[in-house]
Structure formats: structure tokens, C-alpha cells
Amino acid sequence: MSRTTRPARTLPGPRTPFKDRVPGGADGRRMLLVGFIDKCGTGLWSTAMALYFTYVTGLGLGQVGLLVALSGAAGIAGAPLGGRLADRFPLVRVIICAQLLRAAALLALLTTDHYLLLVLFSAAGALPDRATNVLTKLYAARVAGPERVRYQAINRTTANIGWTLGGLGAAAALAVGSTTAFQLLLVGDALSYLVMAALTLRCAEPPTPASRVAASTGTGTAPATTPPSPWRDRSFLAFTAGEGVFFLHDSILQVALPLWIVHATDAPVGLAPLLLVANSALVVLFQVPLSRFGATTDAARRLLAPLAVLFAVGTLAVCASALGGRTLAVTALITAAVALTFAEMIHTIASWEISVALAPDDAQGAYLGVHGLAQSTQRFAGPLLMTGLVSAGPFAWPFLGAALVATAAAQNRLVRRRLSGSSLSVAKVTVSEN
Structure with missing residues (x-):
């Protein structure tokens, strides 16, 4: 009587439910971490920004309000500018440049208490800040494909957690109330942008919709047409x-x-x-x-x-x-x-x-x-x-x-x-x- 040889049992590997549930693979998870760090840093700085301009640079209430309004108005141009650049240059590089510009504009605030320069540096930081919102959404759309809505939902959830943690850190620093504490919050936000840039550098460039069309047609190149405006x-x-x-x-x-x-x-x-x-x-x-x-x-x-x-x-x-x-x-x-x-x-x-x-x-x-x-x-x-x-x-x-x-x-x-x-x-x- 012959004996049937049973196939060897394969032990299941370690379960990674988070990895399985996040669209976009490793790059998608890495960009989620970038978004989390972004909101941690933003929570640090935005909570204390008005107080920084009041107690460290010595601005009056009206000056602070005008500065915030002017930088916000300048930031409106950031979204269409970022989107336009993303159509012409590799998306990952555009995101990295925006992150570095945000860090530079923020650190520049430490160099002066002159009102016009403070307005200029704040406006310069608002442009890449608003552009980043569009660029990260565009990255999600390209890397997550049909699961882009789920990806953005996870991104928004982690962002809220990051914002909360940053706000708690700011509250602890504000309890000290010294000039050094305010400056450390600003530097902490700037450093978060540098960390984000380093992480983004490790992300692969996602395929564009035009390259998907070219691949599906087998031509290797997208049709040469004038993009609609x-x-x-x-x-x-x-x-x-x-x-x-x-x-x-x-x-x-x-x-x-x-x-x-x-x-x-x-x-x-x-x-x-x-x-x-x-x-x-x-x-x-x-x-x-x-x-x-x-x-x-x-x-x-x-x-x-x-x-x-x-x-x-x-x-x-x-x-x-x-x-x-x-x-x-x-x-x-x-x-x-x-x-x-x-x-x-x-x-x-x-x-x-x-x-x-x-x-x-x-x-x-x-x-x-x-x-x-x-x-x-x-x-x-x-x-x-x-x-x-x-x-x-x-x-x-x-x-x-x-x-x-x-x-x-x-x-x-x-x-x-x-x-x-x-x-x-x-x-x-x-x-x-x-």
C-alpha cells in the first residue's frame, strides 16, 4: 500500500494589515508619513504664529492681522502655480522643492523683525504651502489609482492626528512663554519640512495619466496634443x-x-x-x-x-x-x-x-x-x-x-x-x- 506524500505546510508570514489596507504600496505609505510629519510641524507653528509675531518681533494686533491677510492672499496663487509645474516637471521633484522653500521662508523669519520683510517672508512661505496641498493630492491620485478616495481619507485621518500632536507640543512650549520657546517652535516646523524632503526623495515618480494611455495603446508615447486650459x-x-x-x-x-x-x-x-x-x-x-x-x-x-x-x-x-x-x-x-x-x-x-x-x-x-x-x-x-x-x-x-x-x-x-x-x-x- 503506497503512502501519499502530503505537501509541506507553509507557515503564514507576519500579518501586516496596515500595509494591506493602504493603497499605493511603499511609496503611498511613505507619502502618508510625510503628510503626518507635515501636520505635526504645522500644528507646532500655526498655534503659536500670532503670538510669535506679537511677543518676539513686537508687532501690534493690527499689523499681525494685516500680515496674515496679505500672506493668505499671496498663497492663493500657490495652488494653480503648483499644479502647472506638476504638469511640466517630475512631480516628486516639485514636491521636494516646495518643501525646501517652506523651510527656507520659515527660517528667514528668524533673521529680522522688520515688518515689510516679515510680510515678504510669510507670503513667500504661503505660496509653496498652498501648492503642497495640490501636489500631495495629485500624487495620491497617481499612486493610488482607483483607490484614491480611500488613500486621501487615510491621509486626512493621519493628518488630524499629526495636527493634534503638534498642537499639544506647542501648548507645552507656550507654557514656558520665552522667546527661545517661540523660536524653537518655528525651527521645529522648519526641520519637519527638511525631514519631509528627505523622505520624499525616496519616493518613486508615479506614472502620469498620459503615460498610462501611451502604455495601453502600445505606442510608448502619449499623443502630441495641446493640453486644455x-x-x-x-x-x-x-x-x-x-x-x-x-x-x-x-x-x-x-x-x-x-x-x-x-x-x-x-x-x-x-x-x-x-x-x-x-x-x-x-x-x-x-x-x-x-x-x-x-x-x-x-x-x-x-x-x-x-x-x-x-x-x-x-x-x-x-x-x-x-x-x-x-x-x-x-x-x-x-x-x-x-x-x-x-x-x-x-x-x-x-x-x-x-x-x-x-x-x-x-x-x-x-x-x-x-x-x-x-x-x-x-x-x-x-x-x-x-x-x-x-x-x-x-x-x-x-x-x-x-x-x-x-x-x-x-x-x-x-x-x-x-x-x-x-x-x-x-x-x-x-x-x-x-
Whole structure:
């Protein structure tokens, strides 16, 4: 009787669930680490920036406000400039140059207390800072392919954790309150950019959509055509304008709610930082799970309907918080913060996917750069709009909610028409294709 030889059992290797769940392979994970370090450093510096200019360089309140406003206005140009450069030069090199410029501009602040130079250096740092947002999004789109929404969700989660850690580090340094402590925070942020540049240098250049098309056709080269300009694409410009309205959720949560709590409600002042903490915690917990609802472009478009509902609930709750009584105020403000945080998460999912899908392959960087204007402009104009809204009283909030709902409806129609091909002048192959 012959004996059957059983195949040798292979022991399972070590489990690496994190590696398995992160799109983009080793380069994707490395770029996530870069984003985490970025937010750690930014959390260190941004928390103390106004105090640095006040106590170290001796600027007055009005001078600090003007400096921040001017640097923010200069930074608006960073997004389209970064996108344009990414279409012409290797993306990894452009990202490294942006990181090095951010470090140089920040360290330059240590060399002077002259107001005009401080404004110049701050503006010079705002340009690559805003460009980096577009460049990292473009890298994610290219390295993660069809899983770009999940990748960006993981990136945003790690970024929130990094920001929190940086803020805690800044709080510890600010407790000391010395000039050296402020300067160390600035140097720490600058060093984070140098570490990021070293890590990015190890990342491979991701394939461009044009190279994917060339590989699929077997020609080895992409067709020689003139890339379309986003500035002449009226439907894409309209989409970007709508995005600028949606990005107001940042200013509502970070600027309007704290001011509203103090000036218009009976809620305790200490509720304001707690709502911001809750915002970060909810993003960490739910951003990645929610990303599965926007895995395709059409699914992302359908998210605009619940987005409108969340905006309506959030703005109406803020209005209700001013109707009297501490219990009502606290309950309404918590409701508003939760609704607006989920609106923020759903909008970012839809925005990531739709903006990439609407960008032609041979001008992806330029299109995403123009799309980046939505967030950059909101960072500049949003706080001004929110302070005016708080001054206008409780019944201004329903009008804001109605504007957000109307924008969602308009965006839904625009994107549906665009995806159907009626607004496209070129054949569409998105980076989600392999």
C-alpha cells in the first residue's frame, strides 16, 4: 500500500494589515508619513504664529492681522502655480522643492523683525504651502489609482492626528512663554519640512495619466496634443466656485462657532475648544469608513444630496442656539458641530473624487491647481465672511444654509451633465483606470 506524500505546510508570514489596507504600496505609505510629519510641524507653528509675531518681533494686533491677510492672499496663487509645474516637471521633484522653500521662508523669519520683510517672508512661505496641498493630492491620485478616495481619507485621518500632536507640543512650549520657546517652535516646523524632503526623495515618480494611455495603446508615447486650459473651461470654473462655497465649513467650525458662542448664546465659553476637539475626533473615527461611499465618481456625486441635508441641519441648529437658555444652546451647538463635521467629511470625499475625474489627463495638474483655488480663497475670505455673519444675528444662518443647499443642487446638475459627456471636448480617461 503506497503512502501519499502530503505537501509541506507553509507557515503564514507576519500579518501586516496596515500595509494591506493602504493603497499605493511603499511609496503611498511613505507619502502618508510625510503628510503626518507635515501636520505635526504645522500644528507646532500655526498655534503659536500670532503670538510669535506679537511677543518676539513686537508687532501690534493690527499689523499681525494685516500680515496674515496679505500672506493668505499671496498663497492663493500657490495652488494653480503648483499644479502647472506638476504638469511640466517630475512631480516628486516639485514636491521636494516646495518643501525646501517652506523651510527656507520659515527660517528667514528668524533673521529680522522688520515688518515689510516679515510680510515678504510669510507670503513667500504661503505660496509653496498652498501648492503642497495640490501636489500631495495629485500624487495620491497617481499612486493610488482607483483607490484614491480611500488613500486621501487615510491621509486626512493621519493628518488630524499629526495636527493634534503638534498642537499639544506647542501648548507645552507656550507654557514656558520665552522667546527661545517661540523660536524653537518655528525651527521645529522648519526641520519637519527638511525631514519631509528627505523622505520624499525616496519616493518613486508615479506614472502620469498620459503615460498610462501611451502604455495601453502600445505606442510608448502619449499623443502630441495641446493640453486644455482650465481657465477656458467654464463648467470646471463653475464647479470650482461651488467648491469655494462648500469649503466654508472650515470657517464655520473654526471661526464662526467660537465667536457665536461668546457673542450670541448662553453656552459656556469652554464649549468652543471642546467642539473643535470633537471635530478632530470624529474625522479620525469616520473619515476612512465613509470613504467607501465615494469610491466611484457617480457615487461621489450622489453624496451631494446628504451633504445638502447636513448643511441645512447644521446652520439651523446654530440659529436655534441663540433662542435662549443654556441647555438649548449647548444641545443645539453640539448638534451643529456634529452635522457640520459630517458635512466636512462627506464634502472632502466628493471633492477628492470629482475634481480628479473632471480633470483631463493631459492637464491634470493645471486643473487640480485651479480647483485648489477654492480652498485657498476660502481661507482668505471665509473668516471675514463669518465675522460678518456673526454680527448679522441668528436669522443670517438660515440664509447661509439655503445658499449651501442651492449650491449642492447646482453642483449635482453640473457634475451629472459633465459626466454624461455633454460638456467634455476631449475623450476622458481618468487616473482610476489601470
